[in-house]
Amino acid sequence: MNAISPRRIAALALRYLYLLRGSWIRVIELAYWPTVQMILWGFITRYLASHSDVLTQAAGLLLSGVLLWDILFRSQLGVSVVFFEELHSRNLGQLFISPLQPIELILALMTVSLARTLIGVGFAVALAIPFYDFNLFALGPPLIGFFLNLLLMGWAIGLLVSALVLRHGMGAESIAWAAIFALAPLCGIYYPVATLPGWLQPLAWALPASHVFEGMRAALLDHAFRLDLLLYALLLNAGYLGLGIGVFLATVHKARERGSLLQSGE
Amino acid sequence: MAEPAVIEVENLSKHYGPVRAVDGVSFTIVRGATCALLGGNGAGKTTTIAMLLGLLLPTSGQIRILGEDVPRHRQRVLPRMNFSSPYVDLPQRLTVAENLTVYARLYGVRHVRERLTALGRDLDIDAFFKRPYGSLSAGQKTRVALAKALLNEPEILLLDEPTASLDPDTADRMRGILTDYQRRGGATLLLASHNMSEVERLCDQVIMLRAGRVVATGAPRELIHRYGRKDMEEVFLDIARGIQSGEVVA
Numbered sequence: 001m002n003a004i005s006p007r008r009i010a011a012l013a014l015r016y017l018y019l020l021r022g023s024w025i026r027v028i029e030l031a032y033w034p035t036v037q038m039i040l041w042g043f044i045t046r047y048l049a050s051h052s053d054v055l056t057q058a059a060g061l062l063l064s065g066v067l068l069w070d071i072l073f074r075s076q077l078g079v080s081v082v083f084f085e086e087l088h089s090r091n092l093g094q095l096f097i098s099p100l101q102p103i104e105l106i107l108a109l110m111t112v113s114l115a116r117t118l119i120g121v122g123f124a125v126a127l128a129i130p131f132y133d134f135n136l137f138a139l140g141p142p143l144i145g146f147f148l149n150l151l152l153m154g155w156a157i158g159l160l161v162s163a164l165v166l167r168h169g170m171g172a173e174s175i176a177w178a179a180i181f182a183l184a185p186l187c188g189i190y191y192p193v194a195t196l197p198g199w200l201q202p203l204a205w206a207l208p209a210s211h212v213f214e215g216m217r218a219a220l221l222d223h224a225f226r227l228d229l230l231l232y233a234l235l236l237n238a239g240y241l242g243l244g245i246g247v248f249l250a251t252v253h254k255a256r257e258r259g260s261l262l263q264s265g266e
Numbered sequence: 267m268a269e270p271a272v273i274e275v276e277n278l279s280k281h282y283g284p285v286r287a288v289d290g291v292s293f294t295i296v297r298g299a300t301c302a303l304l305g306g307n308g309a310g311k312t313t314t315i316a317m318l319l320g321l322l323l324p325t326s327g328q329i330r331i332l333g334e335d336v337p338r339h340r341q342r343v344l345p346r347m348n349f350s351s352p353y354v355d356l357p358q359r360l361t362v363a364e365n366l367t368v369y370a371r372l373y374g375v376r377h378v379r380e381r382l383t384a385l386g387r388d389l390d391i392d393a394f395f396k397r398p399y400g401s402l403s404a405g406q407k408t409r410v411a412l413a414k415a416l417l418n419e420p421e422i423l424l425l426d427e428p429t430a431s432l433d434p435d436t437a438d439r440m441r442g443i444l445t446d447y448q449r450r451g452g453a454t455l456l457l458a459s460h461n462m463s464e465v466e467r468l469c470d471q472v473i474m475l476r477a478g479r480v481v482a483t484g485a486p487r488e489l490i491h492r493y494g495r496k497d498m499e500e501v502f503l504d505i506a507r508g509i510q511s512g513e514v515v516a
Contacts, residue, residue: 002341007371008374010371011372012368012372015360015368018361019357019360022361022364089356089359091355093354094355096320097320097344097347097348098344098372098373099341099373099374256320256322259282259316262321
């Protein structure tokens with residue numbers, strides 16, 4: 001493999017930046033859903049706080065859950081939806097005849113995903129402070145670990161979904177939206193993994209996000225920093241991200257065999 | 267001294283199950299040549315070009331471009347090549363200038379702004395630099411695609427229907443630009459076209475494909491003479507219909 005070029009990664013990231021710059025609706029859309037979710041769960045928290053021991057103990061439990069969940073969701077969409085842009089605009093062929101390497105495409109998608117996640121979730125996080133007097137940054141240094149792990153897991157799923165759509169065409173696009181929600185009940189966003197039936201728990205523990213949300217509850221309820229959970233999540237993420245990158249690269253190779261890179265489109 | 271071969275294709279095949287899209291094609295193109303890849307629909311032109319670009323992996327055979335094995339080391343030659351086709355798009359929502367800037371950076375063009383200005387002037391596209399690519403007419407898009415293909419001043423330029431969708435005047439200007447570009451830098455051009463007068467004007471070598479095989483090669487004049495026809499249009503029809511050179515048609 002040739003050396004990875006930061007210049008080419010930046011060039012492709014610029015393409016997505018141009019897209020955002022050209023449409024303020026897209027920028028608003030990035031922040032819209034995280035904000036709506038945050039407002040909704042903020043009111044639910046307020047209501048439940050007076051009726052629940054757990055929420056009295058840690059009022060930010062639901063809001064932290066919803067905001068951290070959005071990091072995972074946005075980072076996944078940041079990879080897959082941005083990749084779909086290339087398929088929609090029939091630009092994939094042009095990209096693959098340029099000196100851009102598939103691994104550079106992946107790194108550009110990750111860069112853009114990070115920017116989109118920061119914009120989208122950042123707005124909701126900032127708004128939660130005046131709305132509910134809730135500051136996600138109060139989670140302290142563990143927040144960096146939570147953010148990183150959720151970002152990595154989102155990228156892994158985003159790459160797997162992108163590979164699926166590259167293989168099966170835009171008909172599979174809806175999976176981009178559905179995939180992550182299928183995992184949501186297992187991730188323990190709003191409840192501990194122990195709440196799940198025994199037979200489902202091993203599956204939940206195989207997901208990095210479950211460790212993150214358990215770590216979040218430990219931080220909020222026990223004021224404890226569970227480094228073990230973060231490290232375990234990181235280990236799992238290394239595997240999933242490796243798998244995501246491997247499957248994506250293999251699918252590109254397969255597309256070169258099948259000749260679908262020139263025909264990709266709606 | 268003869269020019270060195272820059273494109274060497276040997277026994278190239280691409281099979282999709284029982285379908286032989288390209289079947290044992292061999293040809294060589296020397297530096298500075300302008301070569302036409304001709305054939306009817308489904309003859310294997312686009313498949314061959316896609317393999318030359320490394321966009322499609324051959325079933326068997328060899329492709330060497332600028333001395334590099336393309337299926338293995340395409341990344342080494344792609345910065346020195348480019349491609350234009352009306353069948354491959356650019357992002358619709360980006361402006362023309364944004365699209366060209368992104369590709370200029372992908373190709374490592376040094377003075378992006380100056381290059382865009384020069385191409386805008388040469389291809390007469392500077393008036394719509396700020397318009398979204400998706401809002402352009404088919405002819406305007408073809409000119410922008412050609413600008414994208416010339417961004418990196420490629421040593422090898424592959425063109426699929428380079429003047430499709432252009433009015434005769436603009437098409438003529440584009441041919442002039444391609445000829446100038448080719449003469450100025452000694453670039454090698456390989457074009458797939460259905461416009462036979464374009465082929466006669468631009469090309470010094472023709473490769474005729476039918477059903478994935480090379481059925482005739484030579485200079486346009488040589489082929490016209492060999493088939494006993496008055497122009498390339500008639501030669502094309504003969505070949506597309508499977509008539510051999512020298513065969514008398516009632």
